[in-house]
Amino acid sequence: MKEILTHINGVPIHRNFVENLPYNPHLKTLLKEKRRAGILGEVLFWKKVRAGIFHNIDFDRQRIIGSYIVDFYVKTLGLIIEIDGSSHDEKQVYDGIRQEYLESLGLLIFRISDFDMRNNIGLVMKDLEYFIIQHFGTTPSSKIP
Template sequence: MPRKIIPYNPKLKELARNLRNNSTPGEIRLWQELKAKQFLGYDFHRQKPLLNYVVDFYCAELNLVIEIDGRYHEEITDKDLKRTEELEQQQLTILRFTEQEVQTDMFNVLRTLEIYADGFNNKIND
């Protein structure tokens, strides 16, 4: 299945770089598990511009966006819902974890990602 190219606003590249350089402890911790194809061989990118947003983590092979909530706020806002809707229109799945979950329960965060990957692969192989 060919990879779908998702456009992005080039003006976000500098913001993405700044976010990578100022990651939260949770983002750093999850990146240690995802970088260099360590997680089941999938290629993840962090602070990736997609459309008019910068997502925390992105895997094109899985059509997956991972967001870690807690950098700016604890609750989901209308802006988050609009962003989720626009990303889902690109056939992306958004998985959300809190900063606390990533910091204190990495086992279950990774288990959730494994379950998603298994389901995704089963769906495309049917």
């Protein structure tokens, strides 16, 4: 059994640390620019999760994985959170290739629309809790006797 990271709504959440992720150091400059850009949905999400205030889970903002920069990453879960704004409207093929690559590394991706982040933040955070419970939690009904 994997080590318990935290509990969400009474459900134990188990660590799922994905090791040896590829890293492209040539993206460091772009990473700094993205952090400074401060897209509203990302800033709002960061305020909800920074410093472990979301169930004591540590989130990294703007993390390089391979040749991509993801919006948020939870290394103890192998979980990526992407906040999709209007820039993603014409990039479905690119986003699909990117997602397939990241998932091939053993990572899970939770997508949020920038609109929902700005207008339904409470619901988004509940959806994130449910996603984490569903993928990393152990409920009494899922235990094998």
